[in-house]
Amino acid sequence: MMKAYDDLLTRYADIRKLGLAGSILMWDQNTYMPPGAVEMRGEQQALIAGIAHERLTSNRMGELIRECSSMKDMSPEQASIVREIERQYRRASAIPERIVKELSGLEPVATQRWVQARKMSDFSIFRDSLEKMLSLKREVAELIGYDDIPYDALLDEYEPYMKSRMVREIFGNLRERLIPIVRSISDAVEPGDESARGDFPIPKQESFFRMILERMGYDFNRGRIDVTAHPFTSGSMDDVRVTLRYDENDIRPGLFGTIHEGGHALYEQGFLKEHYYTPLAEPISLGIHESQSRLWENLIGRSVGFWKAFFPLLQEAFPVMKNRNLEDFHGAINIVRPSPIRVEADEVTYSMHIMVRFEIETELMDGKLDVDDIPQVWNEKYEKYLGLELRNDSEGCLQDIHWAMGAVGYFPTYALGNLYSAQFYDRALESIDGMEESISRGEFSSILGWLRENIHQKGKLHTAEELVEKVTGHPLTEDHFISYLKRKYSSIYGITL
Amino acid sequence: MMKAYDDLLTRYADIRKLGLAGSILMWDQNTYMPPGAVEMRGEQQALIAGIAHERLTSNRMGELIRECSSMKDMSPEQASIVREIERQYRRASAIPERIVKELSGLEPVATQRWVQARKMSDFSIFRDSLEKMLSLKREVAELIGYDDIPYDALLDEYEPYMKSRMVREIFGNLRERLIPIVRSISDAVEPGDESARGDFPIPKQESFFRMILERMGYDFNRGRIDVTAHPFTSGSMDDVRVTLRYDENDIRPGLFGTIHEGGHALYEQGFLKEHYYTPLAEPISLGIHESQSRLWENLIGRSVGFWKAFFPLLQEAFPVMKNRNLEDFHGAINIVRPSPIRVEADEVTYSMHIMVRFEIETELMDGKLDVDDIPQVWNEKYEKYLGLELRNDSEGCLQDIHWAMGAVGYFPTYALGNLYSAQFYDRALESIDGMEESISRGEFSSILGWLRENIHQKGKLHTAEELVEKVTGHPLTEDHFISYLKRKYSSIYGITL
Numbered sequence: 001m002m003k004a005y006d007d008l009l010t011r012y013a014d015i016r017k018l019g020l021a022g023s024i025l026m027w028d029q030n031t032y033m034p035p036g037a038v039e040m041r042g043e044q045q046a047l048i049a050g051i052a053h054e055r056l057t058s059n060r061m062g063e064l065i066r067e068c069s070s071m072k073d074m075s076p077e078q079a080s081i082v083r084e085i086e087r088q089y090r091r092a093s094a095i096p097e098r099i100v101k102e103l104s105g106l107e108p109v110a111t112q113r114w115v116q117a118r119k120m121s122d123f124s125i126f127r128d129s130l131e132k133m134l135s136l137k138r139e140v141a142e143l144i145g146y147d148d149i150p151y152d153a154l155l156d157e158y159e160p161y162m163k164s165r166m167v168r169e170i171f172g173n174l175r176e177r178l179i180p181i182v183r184s185i186s187d188a189v190e191p192g193d194e195s196a197r198g199d200f201p202i203p204k205q206e207s208f209f210r211m212i213l214e215r216m217g218y219d220f221n222r223g224r225i226d227v228t229a230h231p232f233t234s235g236s237m238d239d240v241r242v243t244l245r246y247d248e249n250d251i252r253p254g255l256f257g258t259i260h261e262g263g264h265a266l267y268e269q270g271f272l273k274e275h276y277y278t279p280l281a282e283p284i285s286l287g288i289h290e291s292q293s294r295l296w297e298n299l300i301g302r303s304v305g306f307w308k309a310f311f312p313l314l315q316e317a318f319p320v321m322k323n324r325n326l327e328d329f330h331g332a333i334n335i336v337r338p339s340p341i342r343v344e345a346d347e348v349t350y351s352m353h354i355m356v357r358f359e360i361e362t363e364l365m366d367g368k369l370d371v372d373d374i375p376q377v378w379n380e381k382y383e384k385y386l387g388l389e390l391r392n393d394s395e396g397c398l399q400d401i402h403w404a405m406g407a408v409g410y411f412p413t414y415a416l417g418n419l420y421s422a423q424f425y426d427r428a429l430e431s432i433d434g435m436e437e438s439i440s441r442g443e444f445s446s447i448l449g450w451l452r453e454n455i456h457q458k459g460k461l462h463t464a465e466e467l468v469e470k471v472t473g474h475p476l477t478e479d480h481f482i483s484y485l486k487r488k489y490s491s492i493y494g495i496t497l
Numbered sequence: 498m499m500k501a502y503d504d505l506l507t508r509y510a511d512i513r514k515l516g517l518a519g520s521i522l523m524w525d526q527n528t529y530m531p532p533g534a535v536e537m538r539g540e541q542q543a544l545i546a547g548i549a550h551e552r553l554t555s556n557r558m559g560e561l562i563r564e565c566s567s568m569k570d571m572s573p574e575q576a577s578i579v580r581e582i583e584r585q586y587r588r589a590s591a592i593p594e595r596i597v598k599e600l601s602g603l604e605p606v607a608t609q610r611w612v613q614a615r616k617m618s619d620f621s622i623f624r625d626s627l628e629k630m631l632s633l634k635r636e637v638a639e640l641i642g643y644d645d646i647p648y649d650a651l652l653d654e655y656e657p658y659m660k661s662r663m664v665r666e667i668f669g670n671l672r673e674r675l676i677p678i679v680r681s682i683s684d685a686v687e688p689g690d691e692s693a694r695g696d697f698p699i700p701k702q703e704s705f706f707r708m709i710l711e712r713m714g715y716d717f718n719r720g721r722i723d724v725t726a727h728p729f730t731s732g733s734m735d736d737v738r739v740t741l742r743y744d745e746n747d748i749r750p751g752l753f754g755t756i757h758e759g760g761h762a763l764y765e766q767g768f769l770k771e772h773y774y775t776p777l778a779e780p781i782s783l784g785i786h787e788s789q790s791r792l793w794e795n796l797i798g799r800s801v802g803f804w805k806a807f808f809p810l811l812q813e814a815f816p817v818m819k820n821r822n823l824e825d826f827h828g829a830i831n832i833v834r835p836s837p838i839r840v841e842a843d844e845v846t847y848s849m850h851i852m853v854r855f856e857i858e859t860e861l862m863d864g865k866l867d868v869d870d871i872p873q874v875w876n877e878k879y880e881k882y883l884g885l886e887l888r889n890d891s892e893g894c895l896q897d898i899h900w901a902m903g904a905v906g907y908f909p910t911y912a913l914g915n916l917y918s919a920q921f922y923d924r925a926l927e928s929i930d931g932m933e934e935s936i937s938r939g940e941f942s943s944i945l946g947w948l949r950e951n952i953h954q955k956g957k958l959h960t961a962e963e964l965v966e967k968v969t970g971h972p973l974t975e976d977h978f979i980s981y982l983k984r985k986y987s988s989i990y991g992i993t994l
């Protein structure tokens with residue numbers, strides 16, 4: 001029996017290695033690849049992904065999984081490994097090659113249409129591709145199967161074991177409690193943003209951000225920083241790369257992009273060597289991944305404590321900061337204002353953007369919403385939830401690339417990340433003596449150590465639901481996130497929340 | 498029958514795509530990869546190479562090749578494609594997995610030993626690994642088979658269809674004619690090298706070299722430049738990357754590294770789109786590859802004509818060049834002096850370094866030379882051919898990494914490249930009206946067009962031997978190279994050669 005298990009691990013390791021090679025090729029494509037190579041690269045990636053898929057869905061893989069699933073006396077680690085490989089096998093095997101090919105053929109076309117549509121702010125250009133994509137995703141959902149609604153099967157890709165029902169419930173509670181907070185903040189006096197603007201030379205930003213990543217505990221021996229239009233983190237284990245963008249006239253995009261991606265990267269660098277190439281050296285879900293980036297970016301990186309340590313260094317690095325003060329700067333990095341674009345949203349209104357998408361996606365999958373009605377419904381929801389009148393579809397339902405890439409079910413993970421992050425943070429605060437004092441000194445070894453031990457090093461040992469229970473003592477709730485927002489923004493805005 | 502042929506092409510294309518992905522991963526490893534990722538990368542590369550090998554040597558591949566080989570009415574292109582795929586299949590299939598694994602296990606160990614041995618200048622540290630490597634390579638040679646001597650089977654890996662007998666003959670002639678040239682030059686007054694030294698700021702070098710590559714016809718849309726310790730060119734077709742190194746106090750290493758790698762890159766960028774992923778979009782041999790780099794580096798890049806165009810630009814870019822003159826600079830970039838290190842050798846003495854290695858390698862493979870005698874024999878040959886008394890094995894038989902990597906049979910291709918380059922150049926000169934006048938104006942479209950049409954776009958349509966005959970009208974000879982050296986160095990050194 002152990003022979004089957006070892007064989008399974010070896011085969012899985014190869015599949016994972018192919019994925020990691022693909023991840024570096026993707027990094028290259030987004031950083032240094034010459035533009036003319038795009039077609040060749042697409043062919044290489046399709047081939048490597050195809051080989052990995054073929055291996056994952058092979059008959060032998062199925063046999064080994066069945067053998068291993070009936071193993072007696074498995075350790076919890078072994079059980080999780082088999083469970084997670086089975087999960088991937090089952091999902092991948094459910095989808096016939098015809099659909100895989102249709103999807104990968106549609107993606108570049110839909111993306112191209114989406115780019116055009118967004119540019120012209122003309123939904124009709126994207127409409128047909130989107131309808132085709134949604135119909136394929138509905139087919140995928142049926143093939144994978146679900147207990148409740150089709151959306152569950154898609155959500156499960158990004159947030160394994162999470163159910164739409166749970167998302168709907170928690171989003172419902174969150175919305176009720178966010179609306180008055182947003183309203184109160186909107187009625188208050190907004191801090192100025194001048195103290196985060198001015199002349200920030202890029203080489204200086206680069207070394208400042210590098211210093212912050214080093215302080216956070218990011219290991220440059222197993223990673224690096226490069227520049228891209230859309231920051232991302234790629235790779236895993238001993239090769240985890242962060243990309244950034246810089247705004248010469250505003251420190252914020254680069255700064256919080258860095259800390260955000262740094263949080264993602266610490267997760268990927270935090271697996272145990274002995275687990276490499278098994279599901280125990282993989283992130284649980286995109287929501288948990290996002291909890292790491294947001295914990296660092298928002299709960300730590302936008303806190304007064306953090307800037308007690310780093311504001312003097314910021315002033316030292318950038319002459320423009322010389323006569324500015326910490327309080328103004330802290331206000332400037334915590335401005336809350338309903339705005340149409342998700343990726344530019346602050347942490348308070350951010351989740352509202354996600355709810356709009358979640359509601360629209362579930363209704364599209366249920367067949368309750370027609371593609372043609374998306375723009376109108378989108379705009380109505382933005383008015384209702386954020387009080388915004390959108391001017392056009394470019395700043396409305398055409399703003400995100402996700403649907404063009406077939407990533408239906410992805411959006412909720414962003415908002416779940418917010419909730420997870422606050423719940424983890426509160427627990428860390430209880431567990432670690434003087435945690436915020438350490439942060440105020442720019443020392444992060446205690447919080448990083450706690451994250452490593454409780455989250456990173458576990459990989460996929462637990463499901464997200466189990467992990468949250470285990471680490472924080474209770475199921476996921478919006479309470480922590482709401483308390484965090486109230487605490488923080490009553491102080492910054494001088495209001496009662 | 499055409500079905501088998503199409504199937505063969507499809508399978509071969511996938512193998513080639515895996516190789517190209519591996520080539521970019523290798524580029525990454527030598528440029529941007531974080532040091533801690535070296536183990537992971539090794540595993541990815543081994544896996545991808547293993548998959549490619551498995552596919553190349555599959556039974557189905559063998560069947561398809563047999564079917565296609567008996568096809569009637571094949572076009573010359575089809576015949577070459579089948580011939581070249583069969584050649585790769587045959588070589589790869591000849592070597593059992595046991596030896597492939599032994600070799601890939603030995604390489605890192607041998608390389609590590611070699612690094613140590615070279616550092617300590619102690620051959621005994623490397624001795625055992627080298628003996629093991631040579632014994633494996635002898636086994637490989639026996640498995641692949643040969644008509645004359647075992648070395649043929651190894652040489653054929655790098656210079657397909659070339660025979661040791663031919664190399665020995667042409668090297669013999671070359672040596673006889675080089676020795677008096679080297680002697681005469683050594684007796685003459687050496688030009689100074691001051692006019693190529695001084696302050697050459699790296700960013701300025703970078704843009705100067707970029708300009709030269711653009712002028713040569715290198716397509717930056719399908720390529721890029723980066724920095725490495727040991728310059729190389731990687732990739733092919735639409736993704737061909739060049740790496741360089743810079744010496745702040747001497748323009749020569751960066752300059753001629755650039756032109757040399759640029760020559761390699763133009764070859765790889767010069768295949769026809771319709772041939773991509775077939776052997777018709779692959780270089781014939783390392784010797785022909787080297788002919789392209791050396792034609793650009795030496796015959797063009799170190800000519801007076803080239804500098805008529807570029808010397809004024811060099812003076813403009815680097816203030817240190819201001820009061821220097823073209824003639825002195827041309828002398829400084831053409832200094833001939835016997836020296837112990839191959840990679841630092843000038844074009845006149847370079848081939849002597851290769852002959853030493855060729856003679857030693859063939860005798861090692863024939864069992865006529867014992868590993869323990871390498872250092873002594875090496876030193877004797879350097880004294881005999883180059884008049885040098887070597888001080889230690891670091892600047893002697895431990896200087897090259899090739900044997901540690903198992904690259905036995907590789908060295909001759911460097912010297913063959915010299916000979917091919919001069920023979921091609923002379924033919925181009927006959928075919929193109931005013932070629933050298935164009936070069937003197939910094940215009941390379943006529944020479945590049947000629948190389949494209951006659952060499953690059955042919956890929957592996959012909960063998961190297963056929964190509965040389967077809968393009969130049971006669972077999973490979975040392976005549977052109979010798980005439981070129983005599984012409985050039987009598988003028989520079991003011992002597993009769």
